[in-house]
Amino acid sequence: MCIKIPEHFLLSRLDDGETRFSLDNLSVLLRDWRYRIRRHGLGEQCRPWAARAYSALFTANSLLTSKLVHPDLDTFRHAGLSAEVMSGILCTSAAMAYALLSVPNIFPLQYRPPSPAPFLFNLFSMKGMSSIRARMSANGWCPFTVSVIDSYGLSALGYASTLPPFIRGSADEHRQCTDRNCGVNNVDVLRYQNKHVHPSCTCAHISVPLEDVHALLDFGVIPVVVPVGANLTIRAASDVPYVAISHVWVDGLGSVTEKGLPLCQVERIAPMVRALVPSGAFWMDSLCIPAERNTRKRAIGLMARTYGEAAEVLVLDAGIRACRSDAAIEEKAVRVLTSGWAQRLWTLQEAMLACNLNFEFSDGITRIEELIPATEEIMDDPLMPSLGMELHRLTTYRERGGVRPQPFTLAQVARALKWRSTSKSEDETLAISGLVGVDAAELVALPSHAERMKALLLGLGSVDPGIITFPGVRLDIPGFTWAPQTLMIHGTANMSIQRNGERTALCTPEGLLGEYAIVQFALTTIEDGTSYVIQVDGQTYSWDAIPFKGPSSYRCNAVLLPQGGLPGRGNATLGASVSVAGFDEEPAKDRLVCTFGRRLWLRDSSEGVAKDSGGTLIVATSGRVRVRLM
Structure with missing residues (x-):
């Protein structure tokens, strides 16, 4: 059941002759291990096998934890390794351990040893994360995009750092971006200019008959474009299967019906559309939404139907198009999830309402299903559980069997x-x-x-x-x-x-009606920068204000807690301070009327800690009430 792994399977030689630890063959090893567990992992003989697997993970957990808790004793530091090399080793080791976590769970439940402590492999990468992020930014990655990748986990960040970023214009185009915002994706509509397929192209714009678009939209009918010879004609979407184009304006394809698009762009799009629907009909905001205010509003009001009723939805994005369709599935997933298209508001609905979602890569069109590995395969690759799940979410609202799922919350x-x-x-x-x-x-x-x-x-x-x-x-x-x-x-x-x-709350014109846990106390003026401690039935909780742009003080006499009640020992819960004005009118006389104040954290703390903190003490009572929040 157990085999020895040749050392060279986990090593690779660099161009300069140095040998390094590598995860290149990890997916092969994981696949083989899973196969052997499924084939031989039955009966009592697999109990020691499962125990050895868990023991190895616990050992890795302990060793990596020690490097965080006792950095002065770090073997790597004493060996004189650079910070970059140390961070690389930590991240690689943590990524490997994280990838192995799911494999022992294939063993039958009754043969798995109890887990004495949670695995925290993602935390071990903290020492290396900053250097990876800095290196990616220096290589031209947008800091905001790096934050997006980081949210998919350690393995995804490490893999993406080996890829070149997509550069739309200049290498330093993201110099003004932050980890919370990409300025390149925003466009100035007043100065906006269309892009041609080739920078040297000077072809004229082509548009559709404006009066035909108006005529259909005036009756609530979706217009679609049908190329006929050298012209573009308009038909009702209900008369012909069509492709809805999903794109971002930063790529230069934005426009309105009155202006149209460069002919070269339409000629590039048309063959892709015909490959998806023989009619060649397509809908694109740049051609099918006029600038005239009232008609534009009608077209926008039809957007959900436009994408939901399309036979196919085709995503055009310069970053995705820079990647080949035969690239590794991991790279294609990263390119889609880090694209400008994946970071814009409108494209979320356009993707999730699609019956069939397609992406344009440099050498052809790929369906989203081809980017999502099968369940059996997804766990063989440490990258794909998070990346694949994020792509899968784009298909969760898809119509199946003629029935669309319930709307999202x-x-x-x-x-x-x-x-x-x-x-x-x-x-x-x-x-x-x-x-x-x-x-x-x-x-x-x-x-x-x-x-x-x-x-x-x-x-x-x-x-x-x-x-x-x-x-x-x-x-x-x-x-x-x-x-x-x-x-x-x-x-x-x-x-x-x-x-x-x-449990849900109800939105009404008079306010939000709901049932909440409540902590009530005498009307108190809360000052920014002042510490407060709430005492309820002898237990104390620290009041941690969440920064807010507004007055430096406010008055309240209660805290509402949506998550079920006061936090348990050592825990914290989010709440909202409110001012209770009294009880509601008939027929809801038992319902409190409250005015919203601020968000805050309530953290459990011992009485000793509360006294040492010097915080202002607020004595309160707790319970559960119906409220109308105004």
Whole structure:
């Protein structure tokens, strides 16, 4: 059952003659190990085998932990290795250990030894992460894109660092970008210019008959483009199968019906469309959405239907197109997930509503299914569990058997938006409405983003009670001061994903109705920079304010806790301070009326720690109540 692995399987020789530890053959070894476990891992004889596998992981866990806890005793440091070499060794070792974690779970449950402690292999890479991120940025990677890759795990970051970045213009184009924002993806509409297929091309623009587009949109019909000879004609989408084009404006394909696109771009797109649908019909915002305000609103209101009813959706992105379709599946996944297309607001709905999603690579078109390994294969590659799962999420709303799944919850959409952005904040609700089952046509007529967010929440009805602790600025609308102004909060923890039948809160014009755990106390003025300690039934909790752009002080007399109650020993929970005004009117006289204050953390602490902290003591009571949050 056990075999010895030849040393050369884990080594590779560099061009300068040096030998290094390598993970190049790790997927082969994992595949073979899984095969042998499935073939021989039955009966009592596999108990010691499983024990040895877990023991090796525990040993690796201990050794790597010691390098964090006792850096002065680090063998690598005493050997005189450079910081870069040490970080590389730590990251490689942690990546290998992390990849091995899932394999022992193939053993039958009854033969696995108990796990004495959690594995923390991702934490061991912390010492090496900063050097990898710095090296990637120096090589031209956008710091924001590096943060995106980092979120997929240690193995993904390490692999991406071996790839050259996609450079759209100049090598230093990301010099103004940060780990929270990529400025290159944003466009200035007033100065926007289309790009030709080749920089030297000077061909004229081509457009469609504007009056035909208006005529269809005026009756709520989706217009599609059908090339006929040297001209572009317009037909109703309901009359012909069509391809919906999904792209980002930074690649130079943005426009409006009145202006059209360079002829060379249309000639490049047309053959790809015909390869997907014989009719050659396609929809593209640059040709099918006019600039005229009212008609434009009608077209935007039809966006969800446009992509949901398309026979195929084709993604055009310069970064993805720079990669070949026969490249390693890991590289293709990285190129898609780090593309400008994957970082923009509108393209989320365009992808998730697609019945069939396709990507243009440099040598052809690839379906998304070809980028997602089979379940059996996905665990053989330490990169693919996280990358494959992220790609798989783009298919979860797909219509199957003529039936589309239930709309997403707001929490699920917030999670999907955490690395996306837009040049027009007022577009946010329009771009996600189709995913949550709200009609964009009802939102597009509203005058402001705040009013659209309010209407979206009312259209949803039920939301996760944890929405009151979602990060960011709140709406300045009576009855909705608890509501987030945006769901696009990069890289932060999101609302919990509520399942069908679980507890929800109800959005109404008068406020948010829900049931919460509550900590109540006398009306208190909370000052920024002052420490506070809440005492409930003899137990103390530290009050950790979350930075907020607003007044330096505010008054409150309660904290609402969405996650079920006060934190257990040594734990913390998110809450929201509120001001309780009293009880509601009939027929809900037992419901408290509250005004939203600030987000905060409540952390369990011993009484001794509380006293030593010198914090202002607040004596409180706890319970569970129905509330109307305004």
